[in-house]
Amino acid sequence: MRVAAADIDPVAAGFARRSLADFGGVVGVGDLDAPLPRDLLGRVDCLVANAPYVPTDEVALMPREARDAEPRVALDGGADGLALHRRIAAAAPNWLAPGGVVLIETSARQADASVALLRGAGLDAHAEHSDAHDAVAAVGRMPRG
Ligand SMILES: C[S@@+](CC[C@H](N)C(=O)[O-])C[C@H]1O[C@@H](n2cnc3c(N)ncnc32)[C@H](O)[C@@H]1O
The missing domain is CATH 3.40.50.150 (Vaccinia Virus protein VP39)
Structure with missing residues (x-):
């Protein structure tokens, strides 16, 4: 399973990064879906x-x-x-x-x-x-x- 997330606020993205670390999740900073990996x-x-x-x-x-x-x-x-x-x-x-x-x-x-x-x-x-x-x-x- 792959987990990817995004938030426009770098502080919120930082918390998401900590929450998803155990799942190997990647978290981008940016508008809506712009930071999500395009191969998904x-x-x-x-x-x-x-x-x-x-x-x-x-x-x-x-x-x-x-x-x-x-x-x-x-x-x-x-x-x-x-x-x-x-x-x-x-x-x-x-x-x-x-x-x-x-x-x-x-x-x-x-x-x-x-x-x-x-x-x-x-x-x-x-x-x-x-x-x-x-x-x-x-x-x-x-x-x-
Ligand atoms: C109600 S909070 C939810 C925070 C967290 N994702 C959660 O579920 O508990 C809404 C979040 O949307 C983010 N947000 C607002 N506009 C955004 C946009 N255009 N693109 C990405 N994230 C956005 C805010 O920075 C904020 O972290």
């Missing part, structure tokens, strides 16, 4: 993204500890919160192997919109809710043929 194009079985999805106008409404602890680039998802999700949905089919899946962390409020973005990119998509983890993910699968 069309070969990825599982693509996972936890990109920011808070709408710009709502960042100021977040708990102070979140705003103080996290850099703005980790929170701000653009005007409707979906700017990064839009780009991830557009890029995912380039990376996924037939039958491969992409999982994007989202919110209950934005789940339908995140799923629609994945469907718009040609993936079979739905939302998964986890009560145990209080989390929602938009899941898209690349058709097999």
Whole structure:
């Protein structure tokens, strides 16, 4: 198994590098998928993204500890919160192997919109809710043929 990750923030990438060291993971610094190894194009079985999805106008409404602890680039998802999700949905089919899946962390409020973005990119998509983890993910699968 190969593991590759990327983050635009060098500090976040440094933590990811430590987390993935035991798995031989490689971590690049840069915009979205730009740092990922190109030989993985069309070969990825599982693509996972936890990109920011808070709408710009709502960042100021977040708990102070979140705003103080996290850099703005980790929170701000653009005007409707979906700017990064839009780009991830557009890029995912380039990376996924037939039958491969992409999982994007989202919110209950934005789940339908995140799923629609994945469907718009040609993936079979739905939302998964986890009560145990209080989390929602938009899941898209690349058709097999
Ligand atoms: C909510 S944090 C998630 C951090 C970590 N990946 C995790 O899952 O716990 C969002 C991360 O997205 C990164 N990010 C924001 N915009 C990005 C972009 N255009 N390309 C790559 N990473 C980006 C931020 O630097 C931040 O580390």
